[in-house]
Amino acid sequence: MSYSRSIDKKWQKIWEESKLYEFDRDRLDKKLYCLEMFSYPSGANLHVGHWYNFGLADSWSRMKRMQGYNVFHPQGFDAFGLPAENFAIKTGIHPKDSTYKNIETMRRQLKEMGASFDWDYEAITCDPEYYKWTQWIFLQLYKNKLAYRKNAPVNWCPSCKTVLANEQVVDGECERCNSDVIKKNLTQWFFKITEYAQELLDCLPDLDWPEKTKKIQTNWIGRSEGALIEFKVENSDAKFEVFTTRADTVYGISYVVLAPEHDLVDKIVTPGQREAVEEYRAQVNKASEIDRLSTTREKTGVFTGAYAIHPLTGKRVQIWVADYVLAGYGTGCVMAVPAHDYRDYEFATKYNLDIIRVIKGAEETDDTLPFVEDGFLTNSEEFDGLSSGKARQAIVDRLAKEDRGEHKVTYRLRDWLVSRQRYWGAPIPVVHCPDCGVVPVPDDQLPVELPYNVVFTPDGESPLSKCEEFINTACPACGKPAKRDSDTLDTFVCSSWYYLRYPDNKNSEKAFDTDWINKILPVDKYVGGAEHAAMHLLYARFFTKALRDMGYLNFDEPFLSLVHQGIILGSDGQKMSKSRGNTVTPDDYIEKYGSDVFRMYLAFGFAYIEGGPWSDEGIKAIDRFVGRIERIIQKLVSERDLAHLWGSGMGTDEKELNYVRNYTIKSVTHDTEQFQFNTSIARIMELVNAIYKYDSVKKKNRGLLEDTIEDLIKLIAPFAPHFAEEMWETIGKTTSVFNEQWPEHDEKALVKDEIELAVQFNGQVKYKINVSADADNKEIEDTAVNDPRAGAYTEGKNIVKVIVVKGRLVNIVVK
RNA sequence: GCGGAUAUGGCGGAAUUGGCAGACGCACUAGAUUUAGGAUCUAGCGGGAAACCGUGGGGGUUCAAGUCCCUUUAUCCGCACCA
Numbered sequence: 001m002s003y004s005r006s007i008d009k010k011w012q013k014i015w016e017e018s019k020l021y022e023f024d025r026d027r028l029d030k031k032l033y034c035l036e037m038f039s040y041p042s043g044a045n046l047h048v049g050h051w052y053n054f055g056l057a058d059s060w061s062r063m064k065r066m067q068g069y070n071v072f073h074p075q076g077f078d079a080f081g082l083p084a085e086n087f088a089i090k091t092g093i094h095p096k097d098s099t100y101k102n103i104e105t106m107r108r109q110l111k112e113m114g115a116s117f118d119w120d121y122e123a124i125t126c127d128p129e130y131y132k133w134t135q136w137i138f139l140q141l142y143k144n145k146l147a148y149r150k151n152a153p154v155n156w157c158p159s160c161k162t163v164l165a166n167e168q169v170v171d172g173e174c175e176r177c178n179s180d181v182i183k184k185n186l187t188q189w190f191f192k193i194t195e196y197a198q199e200l201l202d203c204l205p206d207l208d209w210p211e212k213t214k215k216i217q218t219n220w221i222g223r224s225e226g227a228l229i230e231f232k233v234e235n236s237d238a239k240f241e242v243f244t245t246r247a248d249t250v251y252g253i254s255y256v257v258l259a260p261e262h263d264l265v266d267k268i269v270t271p272g273q274r275e276a277v278e279e280y281r282a283q284v285n286k287a288s289e290i291d292r293l294s295t296t297r298e299k300t301g302v303f304t305g306a307y308a309i310h311p312l313t314g315k316r317v318q319i320w321v322a323d324y325v326l327a328g329y330g331t332g333c334v335m336a337v338p339a340h341d342y343r344d345y346e347f348a349t350k351y352n353l354d355i356i357r358v359i360k361g362a363e364e365t366d367d368t369l370p371f372v373e374d375g376f377l378t379n380s381e382e383f384d385g386l387s388s389g390k391a392r393q394a395i396v397d398r399l400a401k402e403d404r405g406e407h408k409v410t411y412r413l414r415d416w417l418v419s420r421q422r423y424w425g426a427p428i429p430v431v432h433c434p435d436c437g438v439v440p441v442p443d444d445q446l447p448v449e450l451p452y453n454v455v456f457t458p459d460g461e462s463p464l465s466k467c468e469e470f471i472n473t474a475c476p477a478c479g480k481p482a483k484r485d486s487d488t489l490d491t492f493v494c495s496s497w498y499y500l501r502y503p504d505n506k507n508s509e510k511a512f513d514t515d516w517i518n519k520i521l522p523v524d525k526y527v528g529g530a531e532h533a534a535m536h537l538l539y540a541r542f543f544t545k546a547l548r549d550m551g552y553l554n555f556d557e558p559f560l561s562l563v564h565q566g567i568i569l570g571s572d573g574q575k576m577s578k579s580r581g582n583t584v585t586p587d588d589y590i591e592k593y594g595s596d597v598f599r600m601y602l603a604f605g606f607a608y609i610e611g612g613p614w615s616d617e618g619i620k621a622i623d624r625f626v627g628r629i630e631r632i633i634q635k636l637v638s639e640r641d642l643a644h645l646w647g648s649g650m651g652t653d654e655k656e657l658n659y660v661r662n663y664t665i666k667s668v669t670h671d672t673e674q675f676q677f678n679t680s681i682a683r684i685m686e687l688v689n690a691i692y693k694y695d696s697v698k699k700k701n702r703g704l705l706e707d708t709i710e711d712l713i714k715l716i717a718p719f720a721p722h723f724a725e726e727m728w729e730t731i732g733k734t735t736s737v738f739n740e741q742w743p744e745h746d747e748k749a750l751v752k753d754e755i756e757l758a759v760q761f762n763g764q765v766k767y768k769i770n771v772s773a774d775a776d777n778k779e780i781e782d783t784a785v786n787d788p789r790a791g792a793y794t795e796g797k798n799i800v801k802v803i804v805v806k807g808r809l810v811n812i813v814v815k
Numbered sequence: 816g817c818g819g820a821u822a823u824g825g826c827g828g829a830a831u832u833g834g835c836a837g838a839c840g841c842a843c844u845a846g847a848u849u850u851a852g853g854a855u856c857u858a859g860c861g862g863g864a865a866a867c868c869g870u871g872g873g874g875g876u877u878c879a880a881g882u883c884c885c886u887u888u889a890u891c892c893g894c895a896c897c898a
Contacts, residue, residue, distance in 0.1 A: 215818080215893095216818095216893070219818070220894080226898080243897095245898070246898080257898095299896075324898095325898080326896080326897075334898045336898090341898075342896095530892090533893085604827095604839085604840075605828085605840085605841095606827075606828080610828095617840095620841085620853095625840085627855090631855085678840095679829065679838085682829075684839095758834090759835095760834090760879075763879045763880095808834050809879090813878050813879095
């Protein structure tokens, strides 16, 4: 029977019945945790991206399995999220119903892929058995002072009376009703990830992660060394601190700027300026986050009427508000040095503020203002002449002595806002009591279950706060009537610990058993999209470190080794999208070619970490390749009893076949380990070509040919698992090929008797010579120089030098 | 604006990290076979009559450069008034 969809089904059934992929909980010395980022169960079918991620990570883990590793390879679903809720608003179908239906479809399709998942360890984040522990972790963080509440703005649509996600805000307008979106402050929960900023940075160098990703995390954390400098407000007891990395320019301050949202603004603004400031603040509030962060936008600001006192010179400097200063970063205020900062220069020019040079460039440097590089101080009292670097130290030292400043490290990283004003997420397990305040729900009352009967129509209140039986409860502390928190948790919270739940997914006593988790974790290979480089990966690292410090686990990092797959584009080279009409539907191809052909094309057609454009011609080629393997194997089997075909010699043809066989084993092992699946398949194609070539020999060495075919099937098995099982059976085997040992190459077979070398004259290849493989440099040089063809290139010239590169070439330098 | 990446035949992509550029495959061409084939098998296939020229462009280092250095261009991605 030739390879097709029915072969897939045959082996999927056998695998399931024989529990082939069951994880061995006892053999932990060679454990290997291979994990792909789990996926959101969307209504559509599995797309090419899922296949590319899951299918090929599975190929990698299948090779590891055959190499003797006890592979733990679970799968699950990141099942909470906005799309299900939007779908409910549109169709009236409950998120729970649509989500579980989607999960069922996806699970079936994942099984049809033929991946070696052990489904006994599945985790679904919207199961109460799962989010019970998400809530428990929230409470652990709360009890360890890593979760706290503060005000933070949300996108608010005044017409829909609802909170919008960033993606629902289009050009500052609500995507549903086009009203202007404004910002509204709500009290929300935060996780104190900044507490771990330094450790998150320090552990990066030792991770086997793409350098690009480490760089993204480094930039995201954004450590910067500088100073805090205190300013007093004139005629007031108010004071504020600014953070700066350029304390050397402190004598160049000509004004200071507060973020419009800064608490101090109300206190210091003068009556004459109040109206202007209020108007400006209203304007800033209307501007969307995106607008405000745009570089092309003209800088604006308003004078508050108040003055601050320069901490060193005692001079008065104006206090402005401007939206280029962000409330959430640093201290929310900056000192402005127009002479040495582009933004301040632009602002000062526009509003006619002083520009004071305090840094000179070294000689021969063009230091026209604004001059933003380091240099030497001027106009800076006793610090004149110091280099910028030395001045930063000296100036802050003096400020520190006078108690008006200090050296300070800040991070760009902000605390993680986890409150979402939505229904389809894990409820935040706290109760708000009029008497006791915030009261955590006791562990024995977890999970706080999502009520099913809720109304989704957006009318100003979130579905949970409208649900009486959910929202009204008794205070766990005093028993009096109290209200539950009506917000749910960011889905990134759910996905920050799922890799810990998989190995112990049925534990009803704990989130996971510490001893067990310490044996199976960390994840040895994590595979998923580069779009998660900053947020998900950072959050998961934070969770691991926080849980470690609470004593629930003993390792520092969740993911030791990380690979990002590339993106498969449409055949037009554009990103796949329904509107472009260039999407590829895996199901159609699987129906036509079988899942192994689809998977193998994904392996062969692209550099894994790059991705690239889809090609229908490419998948046809793989279909032919599979047929080619099948035919040669069937031919061998049918010829087994034809004695006249068989000999036993080990001549040139046999050595050549054996060479290719061993070279293929070596290359595929190496390349697959590195996720270089395209070259792995290329080598296997070469092996098949070599087998075809050898097949035309009159008297074939049957033992060698049989062994080579067996190796071929094993080598292809990770990429075409169903097909390989079928071929394994065809040659007469009765057990699974996945219980076989991965082949190892024989170094002796790779040593050739005679090798070909290129002969170059002045670096240009002119001809080739054959020498015996053990020839020394002198022999090689003589053979090359004495070759009859050499004369044409040496005539009338002198041989200056001869360079022999063993196994590669000879370069003869002539003059 | 800052940061990162990429650039190789008609196409997807290789190149052991400084050592024969174009592996493998597609497309194309020719032959064989078949009642037929969009099947199969075999062979050819960067450009150029050739000398030679060829890894986005220009320069350099080296016996030797796709690979290292300088410079420049284009495309893509990430981040962003981060003080």
